Amino acid sequence: MIVKGSWEAFSALAFNAGALLFLAALFCWALYGLIGKAVMKGVSPLLTTTVTTLTGAFFLVILSLAKGGWDRVPSLSGQSWGEMIYLTFFATILAFFLWNQGIHQLGASQASIYMNLVPINACWIAVLFYGSSMTGVQGIGIILVIAGVCTVTLSNGKKAARHPSKIAERV
Incomplete structure (x- = not known):
């Protein structure tokens, strides 16, 4: 834990503008997904x-x-x-x-798993169109992210196969 329950440590934390914008973007994206799920029940x-x-x-x-x-x-x-x-x-x-x-079709929490692929898309676009290079660590990260998304997706598919009534509830 970063602050270990200490208010002093928490109040001393400093964030740069980029980190705050990133947190705000995450909050907005989560809000968009949750509101979108509610809205799409009717449209x-x-x-x-x-x-x-x-x-x-x-x-x-x-x-x-x-x-x-x-x-x-x-x-x-x-x-x-x-x-x-x-x-x-x-x-x-x-x-x-x-x-x-x-x-x-899947719900906000299930669909959010695929957001992990966004940095991978940014990486291949940068390499393909802008001549950027990719490091070995980035390659390993890409493999791990894809493996994680596949693992979660496949395990969710197995759960859905065991509980077909839950699929009908989502649609």
């Missing part, structure tokens, strides 16, 4: 994805207008445009639709 994953994507886009546009820099958009490089198109269609629309479909 489809496609409608959920459409509404959440448009809402997020609205707020991003508002915040980006305050930040400025729109005058540089027309002169972006071809690579930048390709990255924006990829982020828009694959990493946002398709990814959120598949995520919401997973929450709808």
